[in-house]
Amino acid sequence: MRFFAEIREGLGISWDAILANKMRSTLATLGIVIGIVTVTLMGAAINGLDRAFIRSISVLGADVFYVSRYDWLFTGSYDDWLKAQRRHPPIRLKDAEALAKQLTLAAAVVPEEDDNRTVKYKTRSASSVQIVGTTEAYLQTSGVGVAQGRFLTAADAEGNQPVCIIGSEVATNLFRNDPPLGEHIKIEDQSFLVIGVLEKQGTMLGGSLDNRVIIPIRESLAVIWKRPTIDQIDVKANGLAQLDEAREELRQTMRHIRHLAPGEPDDFAINQQDQFVKFFHKMTGTIAIIGLFVTSLSLFVGGIGIMNIMFVSVVERTREIGVRKAIGAKRRNILLQFLVEAACICLFGGMIGLGIAWLATLAVTQWLFPASLSWTIVAIALLVSLLTGVVSGFLPAWRAARMDPVDALRSE
Amino acid sequence: MALIRLQNISRCYQMGAETVHALRDVSLEIQRGEYVAIMGPSGSGKSTMMNLIGCLDTPTAGHYELNGTSVSDMDDNQLAEVRNREIGFVFQTFNLLSRSNALHNVELPLIYGGMPAEQRHQVALDALAQVGLGDRIHHKPNELSGGQRQRVAVARALVNKPSILLADEPTGNLDSKTGAEIMALFAELSRKGNTIILVTHEEDIAEHAHRIIRLHDGLIASDERQNRP
Numbered sequence: 001m002r003f004f005a006e007i008r009e010g011l012g013i014s015w016d017a018i019l020a021n022k023m024r025s026t027l028a029t030l031g032i033v034i035g036i037v038t039v040t041l042m043g044a045a046i047n048g049l050d051r052a053f054i055r056s057i058s059v060l061g062a063d064v065f066y067v068s069r070y071d072w073l074f075t076g077s078y079d080d081w082l083k084a085q086r087r088h089p090p091i092r093l094k095d096a097e098a099l100a101k102q103l104t105l106a107a108a109v110v111p112e113e114d115d116n117r118t119v120k121y122k123t124r125s126a127s128s129v130q131i132v133g134t135t136e137a138y139l140q141t142s143g144v145g146v147a148q149g150r151f152l153t154a155a156d157a158e159g160n161q162p163v164c165i166i167g168s169e170v171a172t173n174l175f176r177n178d179p180p181l182g183e184h185i186k187i188e189d190q191s192f193l194v195i196g197v198l199e200k201q202g203t204m205l206g207g208s209l210d211n212r213v214i215i216p217i218r219e220s221l222a223v224i225w226k227r228p229t230i231d232q233i234d235v236k237a238n239g240l241a242q243l244d245e246a247r248e249e250l251r252q253t254m255r256h257i258r259h260l261a262p263g264e265p266d267d268f269a270i271n272q273q274d275q276f277v278k279f280f281h282k283m284t285g286t287i288a289i290i291g292l293f294v295t296s297l298s299l300f301v302g303g304i305g306i307m308n309i310m311f312v313s314v315v316e317r318t319r320e321i322g323v324r325k326a327i328g329a330k331r332r333n334i335l336l337q338f339l340v341e342a343a344c345i346c347l348f349g350g351m352i353g354l355g356i357a358w359l360a361t362l363a364v365t366q367w368l369f370p371a372s373l374s375w376t377i378v379a380i381a382l383l384v385s386l387l388t389g390v391v392s393g394f395l396p397a398w399r400a401a402r403m404d405p406v407d408a409l410r411s412e
Numbered sequence: 413m414a415l416i417r418l419q420n421i422s423r424c425y426q427m428g429a430e431t432v433h434a435l436r437d438v439s440l441e442i443q444r445g446e447y448v449a450i451m452g453p454s455g456s457g458k459s460t461m462m463n464l465i466g467c468l469d470t471p472t473a474g475h476y477e478l479n480g481t482s483v484s485d486m487d488d489n490q491l492a493e494v495r496n497r498e499i500g501f502v503f504q505t506f507n508l509l510s511r512s513n514a515l516h517n518v519e520l521p522l523i524y525g526g527m528p529a530e531q532r533h534q535v536a537l538d539a540l541a542q543v544g545l546g547d548r549i550h551h552k553p554n555e556l557s558g559g560q561r562q563r564v565a566v567a568r569a570l571v572n573k574p575s576i577l578l579a580d581e582p583t584g585n586l587d588s589k590t591g592a593e594i595m596a597l598f599a600e601l602s603r604k605g606n607t608i609i610l611v612t613h614e615e616d617i618a619e620h621a622h623r624i625i626r627l628h629d630g631l632i633a634s635d636e637r638q639n640r641p
Binding site: 009012013016017020319320322323324325326329330331332333405406409 | 466507
């Protein structure tokens with residue numbers, strides 16, 4: 001109760017003091033403002049990138065494993081890479097078939113192969129379209145949906161049916177406003193019947209997911225790539241609860257298929273969405289640490305400014321300090337008064353900084369990349385500015401608190 | 413029992429290589445309800461005496477007992493508490509907080525004393541009414557005349573019901589008419605039983621007191637009671 005009364009007294013005094021020295025207080029807060037703008041903007045940028053990233057990789061199901069020849073995020077040296085290339089045989093379609101037979105904890109096993117090709121329709125052509133060879137189960141692992149027509153069936157996938165499902169971007173590019181269903185498009189001079197159009201999916205890691213054509217895997221291997229190897233096998237687990245067991249079963253089954261002796265390292269990789277998320281967080285974490293360092297430097301400079309102005313304020317008000325002591329203010333009261341004043345100035349600066357950062361976030365989102373200001377960031381920014389005030393105000397406040405009342409009263 | 417008891421008090425200051433003896437082995441007693449003037453030319457030690465009695469300073473040697481409590485060995489914070497409870501200061505230059513209104517200036521000792529807000533407000537209003545400023549509570553010092561400012565200062569000094577009202581040249585910055593008003597206020601406060609100690613170098617101001625202590629070179633030169641008409 002008494003403490004709060006003292007804080008209130010401190011707040012009143014500091015408000016009066018700030019009003020009495022508007023220009024000085026504003027200039028003094030400038031350093032804090034800049035510091036807070038930096039910290040907030042950085043936080044907002046990372047926050048925004050994070051969200052955009054998570055949204056963009058959400059097409060990779062959290063419960064799907066991607067068996068491929070190499071790790072998605074290969075981090076070893078060049079020598080390691082060469083070694084892996086020698087040791088790791090390519091993934092084959094028959095591996096997928098064997099997995100499909102043997103796995104018990106998998107809901108779907110989907111072979112997948114893709115490459116970019118030019119696709120033609122009559123006189124129009126679209127280059128660098130992603131051609132995906134897969135089976136009917138792709139629906140379960142990829143998150144795609146069909147907007148018009150139908151997806152592949154088991155019969156399409158097994159038999160060598162020259163059919164295809166096209167992405168919305170391909171549909172727009174090749175057919176403009178014509179209905180694409182029932183038409184034929186050409187890939188590598190091979191004709192494919194359009195049986196479906198995919199729903200619009202957006203982008204992943206900057207690449208369009210709508211600029212693609214899905215065809216049966218056997219057809220793609222036989223006619224387009226003319227080889228038995230594939231990119232990866234998508235294995236969807238039975239549920240998120242058994243994810244670790246499913247992964248282990250997958251690994252052991254794959255080792256069995258590859259005839260690996262116990263103790264021999266895996267000659268394939270099992271990738272997960274998780275890896276990307278971890279890698280990304282590691283990256284943004286590094287950026288955040290560097291940013292925090294730069295930011296703390298500017299806050300430090302701002303803090304020095306506040307300390308300076310507080311020393312001036314203490315000297316100016318020596319007589320007032322004397323009067324307060326004469327009528328009963330203890331050291332603690334005087335200390336608190338100046339600490340509150342420093343904290344107020346900094347908090348004030350922090351709020352201005354947040355306001356500027358908010359506008360800047362809007363601008364950045366409009367023209368550069370998505371950034372978002374969360375309540376956590378706002379709270380941290382205010383806390384940091386408060387703390388800067390308390391830390392930088394401490395020495396001046398301490399000096400004020402220790403003044404001798406007789407000397408202080410005598411000062412002009 | 414004496415309200416103020418100074419026993420063999422000395423106070424020295426170090427001025428470079430030289431030691432200045434502001435008070436030399438002074439003993440003095442003041443009873444509750446007395447109206448005392450401390451006089452002396454500058455350098456006589458009267459300011460030092462006021463600082464010591466007001467618990468702003470501690471003696472180099474000797475013993476000081478205020479209201480039954482020994483204060484000569486107290487630390488800073490304890491002294492602050494004693495000043496808050498026992499002593500009301502009135503200064504020559506008023507020393508009001510310029511950015512606060514009269515009411516807040518008077519409330520200040522109560523804030524440091526830890527009185528709850530609602531009670532504090534009423535007590536401060538009463539104190540201002542007592543010095544005749546009940547209608548000026550929201551005025552800031554620069555909106556008040558010199559005499560009114562000194563009245564606010566007196567209200568601030570009295571608001572905690574202290575044992576001593578300690579006034580340092582209270583009329584020094586006032587014209588003679590306003591000065592007379594302040595002295596009349598002091599006389600009234602004295603009649604009501606307040607203990608008043610007046611530090612001054614003006615004879616006609618000191619004349620208002622019932623007892624005049626004259627200091628010279630850090631010693632008590634005379635201590636005489638006078639019968640008020």
